[in-house]
Amino acid sequence: MGPRRAARSGGPGVPSLSRRSLLAAGAAVALAGCGRPAAGGSAPLRIGAIPDQDPEVLQRLFGTVSAAVAGALGREVAYTPVTDYAAAVSLFRTGDLDLVWFGGLTGVQARLQTPGARPVAQRDVDRAFTSVFVVNTATGLAPSGDLTALAPLRFTYGSPTSTSGRLMPAWFLREAGVDPEGFPGGPGFAGSHDATLALVASGTYEAGVLNAQVWRARTAEGAVDPAVVRHAETPPYADYHWLLHPAAAGRTGVPDLHDRLVAFLTGLRPGDPVLDLFGAGAFVAVQASDHDRIEQVGRELGLLR
Amino acid sequence: MTATLPRPVHRAAPRLRRDRRRWAWGLGAAALLVWSLAGAGSSGGGVVNPGGTAQLARFAAAAWDPALDAPYLGVLARSVLVTVAHAAAGTALALVVGAAGAVLVSRAAGGRRWAARGLLAVPRGLHEAVWGLLLVNVLGLDPWVAVLAIGLPAGAATAQVFAALVDEVPREAYRALLAAGAGRPAAALYGLLPPAAGGLLSYAAYRLECAVRSAVVLGMVGAGGLGYQLALSFASLRWAQVWTAVYALAALSLLAELGGRAARRRLAAPPPSPSERRDPVLTAAAAGTVVLVGWSAWYLALSPASLVSAGTAEQLAYLSAAAWPPATDGGLLRTVAGLAVDTVQVSVLAVAVALPGALLLAGPAARAERPTPARRVTGALVRGGLLLLRTVPAPVWALVALFVLRPGVLPGALALAAGTLGVLGRLAAEVTEELDPRPRAALAALGARPVGAWLYGVAPRAAGPVLAHALHRWEVAVRDTVLVGLLGAGGLGALLATELATFDWAAVTTVLAAVVVLTWAVDVVSDRARAALR
Numbered sequence: 001m002g003p004r005r006a007a008r009s010g011g012p013g014v015p016s017l018s019r020r021s022l023l024a025a026g027a028a029v030a031l032a033g034c035g036r037p038a039a040g041g042s043a044p045l046r047i048g049a050i051p052d053q054d055p056e057v058l059q060r061l062f063g064t065v066s067a068a069v070a071g072a073l074g075r076e077v078a079y080t081p082v083t084d085y086a087a088a089v090s091l092f093r094t095g096d097l098d099l100v101w102f103g104g105l106t107g108v109q110a111r112l113q114t115p116g117a118r119p120v121a122q123r124d125v126d127r128a129f130t131s132v133f134v135v136n137t138a139t140g141l142a143p144s145g146d147l148t149a150l151a152p153l154r155f156t157y158g159s160p161t162s163t164s165g166r167l168m169p170a171w172f173l174r175e176a177g178v179d180p181e182g183f184p185g186g187p188g189f190a191g192s193h194d195a196t197l198a199l200v201a202s203g204t205y206e207a208g209v210l211n212a213q214v215w216r217a218r219t220a221e222g223a224v225d226p227a228v229v230r231h232a233e234t235p236p237y238a239d240y241h242w243l244l245h246p247a248a249a250g251r252t253g254v255p256d257l258h259d260r261l262v263a264f265l266t267g268l269r270p271g272d273p274v275l276d277l278f279g280a281g282a283f284v285a286v287q288a289s290d291h292d293r294i295e296q297v298g299r300e301l302g303l304l305r
Numbered sequence: 306m307t308a309t310l311p312r313p314v315h316r317a318a319p320r321l322r323r324d325r326r327r328w329a330w331g332l333g334a335a336a337l338l339v340w341s342l343a344g345a346g347s348s349g350g351g352v353v354n355p356g357g358t359a360q361l362a363r364f365a366a367a368a369w370d371p372a373l374d375a376p377y378l379g380v381l382a383r384s385v386l387v388t389v390a391h392a393a394a395g396t397a398l399a400l401v402v403g404a405a406g407a408v409l410v411s412r413a414a415g416g417r418r419w420a421a422r423g424l425l426a427v428p429r430g431l432h433e434a435v436w437g438l439l440l441v442n443v444l445g446l447d448p449w450v451a452v453l454a455i456g457l458p459a460g461a462a463t464a465q466v467f468a469a470l471v472d473e474v475p476r477e478a479y480r481a482l483l484a485a486g487a488g489r490p491a492a493a494l495y496g497l498l499p500p501a502a503g504g505l506l507s508y509a510a511y512r513l514e515c516a517v518r519s520a521v522v523l524g525m526v527g528a529g530g531l532g533y534q535l536a537l538s539f540a541s542l543r544w545a546q547v548w549t550a551v552y553a554l555a556a557l558s559l560l561a562e563l564g565g566r567a568a569r570r571r572l573a574a575p576p577p578s579p580s581e582r583r584d585p586v587l588t589a590a591a592a593g594t595v596v597l598v599g600w601s602a603w604y605l606a607l608s609p610a611s612l613v614s615a616g617t618a619e620q621l622a623y624l625s626a627a628a629w630p631p632a633t634d635g636g637l638l639r640t641v642a643g644l645a646v647d648t649v650q651v652s653v654l655a656v657a658v659a660l661p662g663a664l665l666l667a668g669p670a671a672r673a674e675r676p677t678p679a680r681r682v683t684g685a686l687v688r689g690g691l692l693l694l695r696t697v698p699a700p701v702w703a704l705v706a707l708f709v710l711r712p713g714v715l716p717g718a719l720a721l722a723a724g725t726l727g728v729l730g731r732l733a734a735e736v737t738e739e740l741d742p743r744p745r746a747a748l749a750a751l752g753a754r755p756v757g758a759w760l761y762g763v764a765p766r767a768a769g770p771v772l773a774h775a776l777h778r779w780e781v782a783v784r785d786t787v788l789v790g791l792l793g794a795g796g797l798g799a800l801l802a803t804e805l806a807t808f809d810w811a812a813v814t815t816v817l818a819a820v821v822v823l824t825w826a827v828d829v830v831s832d833r834a835r836a837a838l839r
Contacts, residue, residue, distance in 0.1 A: 188712055189799075303807050305808065
């Protein structure tokens with residue numbers, strides 16, 4: 001049923017199947033009885049990603065990733081762009097996505113809802129990811145590691161289930177003795193890291209927190225408004241990773257799918273376009289236990305049930 | 306962002322006696338507005354944030370400089386096809402659901418109005434985006450998600466409007482057919498349907514335009530198409546690209562609107578034809594519609610099989626088990642009650658801001674009988690502005706409003722007001738166009754200035770229908786608060802987004818029940834108010 005669904009996404013920026021092969025595939029599926037996850041066989045691998053940073057670049061260049069993975073596995077690869085964290089987790093649960101690039105918290109959510117799902121790999125930077133607290137210059141706060149200074153300010157997070165834009169910053173605020181929900185008027189949710197920057201720049205919120213990678217990229221581009229300054233950075237934590245659906249190996253007909261994906265991803269050499277796309281020096285293997293802390297924090301903050 | 310109203314029914318002879326109930330309704334509305342304003346101001350510490358003007362200017366400046374690079378335009382072109390297919394298939398479903406539902410609701414068909422209204426309140430009370438997220442959990446990536454999410458709520462709204470239109474038709478022909486021995490279905494088909502056909506068609510065309518906007522909102526939650534592109538560009542605040550997508554969307558809406566308008570005109574005033582043959586233009590339009598819907602079903606690869614597949618049943622069972630029974634702990638219920646108040650205040654403010662704007666712009670936006678070139682340009686500009694107001698999605702307006710306003714009820718209210726003004730302004734202009742032009746012409750002939758002629762010849766007669774439209778929009782605004790909840794605007798939308806993101810399905814059920822009850826209550830109140838206006 002994969003090819004049919006690839007058509008549905010409109011294939012934005014993705015080398016999509018021709019209409020004729022699509023029809024043929026559709027007919028084949030119809031003849032096969034249209035069961036959802038076809039048991040066995042050689043269905044394409046369906047990759048999804050939550051475009052968290054530079055979603056625009058990510059969606060246009062994901063063709064590169066699809067082609068590389070397809071070459072390594074000898075299977076067709078269909079990329080499905082997803083814009084909503086909750087939708088990506090749900091689509092993984094329903095078996096509509098086989099391999100998804102999840103954030104730390106969303107990956108744990110997906111694993112809890114899909115027993116048997118296994119993490120595949122993460123970037124070198126994800127082993128020690130950080131978030132940056134930013135403040136508007138009008139607050140007059142000098143950069144320091146002191147998070148308690150943020151407590152009386154209007155404060156915004158990014159997306160509600162973002163690991164770097166919500167979960168871990170909230171945790172470190174709590175560790176510092178600041179109620180992560182107790183900001184005046186309640187914390188805001190800007191929705192994306194760039195929106196957080198814009199809302200702190202405008203002074204609507206006096207402080208906010210975002211993904212350190214986005215902060216560095218925007219600073220390097222010179223795209224950060226001078227009214228926004230870095231206040232503090234969190235200690236490192238584990239974040240993004242690839243997660244594989246338990247039924248994927250059977251569906252695609254690649255029994256050692258997990259191992260082959262690990263071998264492919266960790267075998268990428270520096271300078272490979274896939275690594276450049278992900279802003280990584282390398283992919284490294286990852287264990288489910290690497291995200292135990294995220295799970296514990298998520299439960300304590302009421303973001304996991 | 307759906308609107309629900311056919312053009313208002315004009316009675317031949319307006320009653321001369323004033324209805325006392327109007328005073329009560331007027332005072333009630335004023336009290337509601339003051340209470341909502343108090344809620345907006347109570348957050349303390351001022352509401353305006355002048356520091357955000359630079360961000361606002363960046364958003365506005367990009368409108369003049371949309372992204373036009375070839376790769377992006379290529380991506381958009383493919384997305385347009387998906388959006389068109391979603392809108393066409395969704396509208397087709399809405400009309401089928403609406404026609405079937407109308408039979409249940411219509412008095413002519415022996416329906417019980419209040420019972421059916423309760424039945425329809427559930428699909429109608431939930432926003433398309435909410436339907437989309439729920440359906441993703443059952444159907445996964447199936448194209449039916451977008452089609453059902455557009456078609457179900459729109460279908461429920463259509464049912465009510467279709468029933469109202471059929472009920473307005475004089476009954477003589479219908480009774481005569483019954484008396485002659487025809488069965489009820491046949492009598493309804495031949496006695497009630499033909500006179501109502503114009504109104505039904507007009508509303509169907511209007512539905513298509515709404516569906517284009519709904520398809521975009523759905524794209525923003527992941528259904529692909531223009532909305533998806535817009536969401537991507539919006540997440541990284543690439544305003545130039547956001548504007549290109551908005552313009553593409555505005556062009557689609559305009560096409561749908563113009564097509565509907567042309568078909569309506571043709572139906573209202575068919576050209577004198579030498580024979581009794583069918584009007585070729587209308588025949589072509591009908592055939593084109595059928596082809597468009599067929600193409601959409603093919604392009605999206607819609608298959609009825611996936612609706613009844615084992616996987617779907619399994620996911621439905623999973624979701625039902627997780628979502629039932631609803632969460633009823635005291636803390637959650639108190640939070641829901643408090644946020645319901647915010648939601649009502651946001652919606653009241655949105656309509657209160659949009660209504661005066663719509664009244665002011667109705668004059669310039671209406672197409673004049675014999676326009677001067679200057680009048681023509683002004684009219685086109687105002688209509689274009691209204692089109693953009695309703696095309697830019699509510700979450701984008703919410704962020705833009707948040708640049709220059711402090712977090713609270715007000716930015717959300719203004720974000721919804723922008724879209725409401727876009728729709729209401731257009732409806733008010735249509736009301737003005739359809740009024741009897743003679744009182745105004747008489748005043749002008751007697752030497753009244755244009756403004757005076759408008760105030761005394763147009764405004765009094767347009768006020769009733771425009772208020773009725775505004776009351777309808779109030780209900781829509783309550784549903785739309787779901788879209789702007791997260792961005793500091795609060796209300797039930799923020800709570801719903803949080804519960805959905807943390808997969809607390811029992812709490813989601815509770816919040817959704819609250820939204821449905823709230824929408825239903827607003828619908829009942831606005832229905833009573835409209836009755837007093839007639």
